[in-house]
Amino acid sequence: MPMETFYTASEQETRALAERLAERAQPGLVLCLAGELGAGKTVFAQAFCRALGVTEVVNSPTFTIVNEYRGSQFPIYHFDLYRIGDPSELYEIGFDEYVYGPGICLIEWAEHAGDQLPNNRQVLTIVRDDARGETCRRITLSQLE
Numbered sequence: 226m227p228m229e230t231f232y233t234a235s236e237q238e239t240r241a242l243a244e245r246l247a248e249r250a251q252p253g254l255v256l257c258l259a260g261e262l263g264a265g266k267t268v269f270a271q272a273f274c275r276a277l278g279v280t281e282v283v284n285s286p287t288f289t290i291v292n293e294y295r296g297s298q299f300p301i302y303h304f305d306l307y308r309i310g311d312p313s314e315l316y317e318i319g320f321d322e323y324v325y326g327p328g329i330c331l332i333e334w335a336e337h338a339g340d341q342l343p344n345n346r347q348v349l350t351i352v353r354d355d356a357r358g359e360t361c362r363r364i365t366l367s368q369l370e
Contacts, residue, residue: 227368228365228366228367228368229365229366229367230363230364230365230366231363231364231365231366232354232357232361232362232363232364233361233362233364234357234358234360234361235360236265236268236360239265239268239269239272239351239362239364240268240269240271240272241272242269242364243268243269243270243271243272243273243276244272244273244275244276246273246349246366247272247273247274247276247277248276250273250277250329251329252298252299252327252328252329253326253327253328253329254329254330254347255324255329255330255332255342255343255345255346255347256273256329256330256331256332256346256347256348256349257332257335257342257346257347257348257349258270258331258332258333258335258349258351259335259336259348259349259350259351260350260351260352261352261353264351264352264353264362265351265362266285266333266351267283267284267285267333269349269351269364270283270285270303270331270333271283273331274294274296274301274303274331277296277297277298277299277301277329278295278296278297278298279294279295279296279301281294283303285303285305285333286303286304286305287305287307287308288308290304290305290306290308290309290318291303291304291305291318291323296329299327299328299329300326300327300328300329301328301329301330301331302323302328302329302330302331303330303331303333304323304330304331304332304333304335305333305334306332306333306334306335306336306337306338307333307334307337309334309337309338312337312338312339312340312341315338315341320338320341321341324341324342324343325343335348344369345368345369346368346369347366347367347368347369348365348366348367348369349364349365349366350364350365350367351363351364352364352365
């Protein structure tokens with residue numbers, strides 16, 4: 226997949242983009258969400274999960290590391306690796322079983338996983354676009370292989 230860039234002007238537009246991208250999601254997808262604190266990673270994850278049929282509240286799993294959700298067609302695993310100090314900590318939660326399993330993984334702060342991430346993953350980077358306005362975002366989706 227070539228790199229795609231999107232611009233959103235509000236949280237509602239970011240949620241709408243997440244819903245559109247969720248329509249493409251297939252089991253086995255590993256989507257790494259990159260961006261500064263407050264960029265909109267969790268907002269994106271919430272809308273993405275809802276679009277895939279998750280009815281429960283979607284929160285960032287900062288302290289639990291992973292939240293598991295049942296979508297309408299497959300499981301969704303939402304990770305927040307912000308508090309991971311060493312990638313070897315991921316063995317304790319069975320990280321490889323998630324990322325190589327049949328569900329979809331959304332991973333915030335994926336850079337903390339080091340070499341534990343699969344080579345074939347997508348990276349969605351959310352950057353504040355203050356030149357356009359304080360609620361504007363530039364969102365880039367790229368495929369790594």
